[in-house]
Amino acid sequence: MTANTPWLDRRQLRAWIRLRAVLELLPGTLDTQLRNDAHLTEFEYTALAMLSEAPGRTLRMTGLAQRTNATLPRLSHVVSRLEKRGLVERFPCPENRRATNARLTEEGWAKLLQAAPGHVAAVRRYVIDALTDEQVDQLAAIGDAVLAALDPSGQGAVLYTHYDEEPDPEQDSA
Template identity: 50%
Template sequence: MKRRVPRMNEQESAAWLGLTTVFSLLPAALDRQLQRDSGMTHFEFVVLSRLQLSDGPTMRMTALAEATVSTLPRLSHVCGRLEKRGLITRAPCPEDRRATNVGLTSAGRRELIRSVPGHIATARRLVIDALTPEQLDALAEITGTIAARLAEEPPEGTPAAQPTAVEPRRRT
């Protein structure tokens, strides 16, 4: 039985349903692997990774929230857990006492480094190795296009742009 999304043709439905299925299954698989091997969630891994890749020794919570596509309350909760485990530090920002800086500890850096091989192996097993080089190129192009479109979306809390009529795509 073929499923079809209302107001989408078969091609559009297949692409959309495939993408939403990956959205559901991949994060859960990454979480399972990281929990099993490193005792952390995928989001915790992303937070530690962003801190590792930051330009300085710390990042402001607001910048880290933006980098991890997270809300400040969610990030604050996760940072509380990471701080209790000794993986990060939080301190008031010297330039703006209302802001909080987050830094990766030596223990956090070691834990991140230990978790990377299993995480990369899982990414390879589930995604990279399943695709041909041509499919990887197509995936990179597709995800880049979608990411650029998503980056154009107004930030949460600002009025959304009014929808405009879109010409149907013509087959060539």
């Protein structure tokens, strides 16, 4: 364990232990709440939410994958299941025949409305309300730094900046 690699000192280890615990415990807790309340995973919820904010409640699979931090295969499977449940519909993109659009159905919109309050309450309870206002800002900055290290090219920058500005209907990408 004490190799010639720079090990973590006590303070760094403390932080890492905490982060790993949060990584392990928080997603499951949020998934459980959401599944009991609305039979949705947090990932499915996020996908529906991202569609709901898009113009025409429609996004191309690639765009939705970016906004949800998912790989395309994963998203494809998830959308297939959501489609079977009638919450989303897929149709070919008119402008690019190899692309597919996903659109939120009325039923999907209703499901999102039903699920949102409980989910927001859970996020508040376990994260936002557990922190001071200062810590909330610190968390955002720490997240920025980690994400920059994970993805130096800034591919996901669409997402990370999306909530820094007023929504702009013309920010469709190439």
